[in-house]
Amino acid sequence: MSAPVISARIPAVNATNVYLNQLIYITFDQPMTSSTLNDNTLLLYRTSDYTLLDKTISYDSTTYKVTVTPDVVFDKNTVYNMVVVGANQSTTCVKNSSSENLATSATWYFTTGEDVYEAPEDTITETQAEVEVADSPVVKVLEPRSSTSLAITDTSPDNYDTNLGTLNSDNATVTWAGPITITFNKAMASGTSVSQSWVSLSTEASDGDPSSATATPTGTLSNTYGKTLTYTITGNNASWRVNNEVVVTVSSNTEDGDGDTLDSDYQFMFTTRYFPYYCTVKKIRTVIGPFIRDVNDDAIARNIYLNSLEAYNIANEIYNQGVWDEDSPTFAAKMWTCCKTQYDLLHAKLLDMAAEGPGQMKRLGDFTIQENLNIKGVEGALQKALDCVNAWFKQILGKHRRAKAKMVIKGVTATTTPPMRGVRTWSVPNDSEGLGANKRGSRRVKSPGLYDEWS
Numbered sequence: 001m002s003a004p005v006i007s008a009r010i011p012a013v014n015a016t017n018v019y020l021n022q023l024i025y026i027t028f029d030q031p032m033t034s035s036t037l038n039d040n041t042l043l044l045y046r047t048s049d050y051t052l053l054d055k056t057i058s059y060d061s062t063t064y065k066v067t068v069t070p071d072v073v074f075d076k077n078t079v080y081n082m083v084v085v086g087a088n089q090s091t092t093c094v095k096n097s098s099s100e101n102l103a104t105s106a107t108w109y110f111t112t113g114e115d116v117y118e119a120p121e122d123t124i125t126e127t128q129a130e131v132e133v134a135d136s137p138v139v140k141v142l143e144p145r146s147s148t149s150l151a152i153t154d155t156s157p158d159n160y161d162t163n164l165g166t167l168n169s170d171n172a173t174v175t176w177a178g179p180i181t182i183t184f185n186k187a188m189a190s191g192t193s194v195s196q197s198w199v200s201l202s203t204e205a206s207d208g209d210p211s212s213a214t215a216t217p218t219g220t221l222s223n224t225y226g227k228t229l230t231y232t233i234t235g236n237n238a239s240w241r242v243n244n245e246v247v248v249t250v251s252s253n254t255e256d257g258d259g260d261t262l263d264s265d266y267q268f269m270f271t272t273r274y275f276p277y278y279c280t281v282k283k284i285r286t287v288i289g290p291f292i293r294d295v296n297d298d299a300i301a302r303n304i305y306l307n308s309l310e311a312y313n314i315a316n317e318i319y320n321q322g323v324w325d326e327d328s329p330t331f332a333a334k335m336w337t338c339c340k341t342q343y344d345l346l347h348a349k350l351l352d353m354a355a356e357g358p359g360q361m362k363r364l365g366d367f368t369i370q371e372n373l374n375i376k377g378v379e380g381a382l383q384k385a386l387d388c389v390n391a392w393f394k395q396i397l398g399k400h401r402r403a404k405a406k407m408v409i410k411g412v413t414a415t416t417t418p419p420m421r422g423v424r425t426w427s428v429p430n431d432s433e434g435l436g437a438n439k440r441g442s443r444r445v446k447s448p449g450l451y452d453e454w455s
């Protein structure tokens with residue numbers, strides 16, 4: 001007996017508008033060994049992220065046809081790849097009844113549309129009886145159904161929105177009038193049926209510093225847009241405080257117009273304007289964006305805030321320079337904050353990559369796909385950020401570069417505030433060259449590492 005070959009396949013190669021509940025049919029030209037038709041030899045995956053689909057495989061020994069039934073419906077307008085493993089890829093491959101291998105792997109792509117196949121009615125006319133009906137999906141696959149449960153589909157602000165509000169003249173409060181909106185998948189209760197207890201707000205300092213004041217303005221809840229509940233701020237708009245993390249809780253008792261409720265409490269958060277704030281998320285992403293796509297804006301903004309506070313403490317608290325206020329930093333302080341934030345984010349990224357290994361390995365049966373994560377690229381960007389940090393640190397200190405370090409409690413400037421983060425000291429390297437000085441020492445010696453300067 002000769003090696004088996006595939007004589008027919010559905011969907012066809014490069015087929016488009018494939019049903020979302022389409023089954024995969026693979027027909028061979030001869031009897032096959034059913035035990036070789038399994039999850040390791042028949043692979044179905046989504047090409048965008050190499051996600052394998054769970055499936056059920058059956059074999060008809062009379063027609064030599066294999067039916068692959070996905071456990072879930074396909075995504076709309078999405079490309080999928082079907083692979084039948086042959087001997088060129090693995091010894092564990094599809095074989096006929098005489099244990100002869102499928103010589104070459106078969107792989108083909110198809111693209112889904114937006115429709116679900118619906119079986120025709122059982123009534124058969126005389127004309128229909130004469131027509132040969134092509135293979136089609138069967139009821140084994142669950143069709144997509146609209147959820148009957150009440151669910152939240154959108155919020156404003158978005159979860160993890162950051163730096164909201166306009167800074168007021170006191171540099172301690174912000175103006176932000178909202179409103180806060182929660183959109184559902186169904187029409188909500190309206191009028192007097194809307195309970196004010198459905199939505200509640202809680203506030204805490206985003207940096208955990210007890211010296212940061214918090215405030216939670218009051219508001220009223222109403223149904224304005226049918227599916228959207230609106231929480232309108234009624235308290236003084238300026239009662240929002242800077243550096244506040246606001247958590248919005250939507251109660252599980254929230255009801256739609258039919259009396260259905262949420263399965264559980266739902267929470268999302270946003271953060272008010274940061275102060276001090278000497279860099280921006282946009283500037284950070286402009287420089288190192290490709291390395292931190294998976295980091296949300298709030299995480300970057302928090303890091304900027306902490307480094308802004310540190311820049312102020314370095315010059316004005318540790319060395320008593322007193323040359324600038326919190327809201328009017330020097331250019332050197334702004335540059336140091338941006339560089340230090342880039343360093344922190346890249347360093348965290350490098351640690352994540354080191355923990356994952358040299359690359360992310362995705363295994364598809366007997367196929368291994370290597371995604372190259374460029375650790376060297378991150379290390380190069382990290383070194384540039386470190387050089388930038390060291391250069392602008394010296395500029396922050398200016399004529400006080402040689403000053404003796406003092407004790408400081410980071411994040412706390414009032415003597416009445418208890419220590420929160422421990423005590424740090426900073427020592428300046430004992431060298432004579434200045435930034436850019438054309439001296440033999442400066443040409444020969446690089447700036448020391450930033451963390452070598454912490455004692």
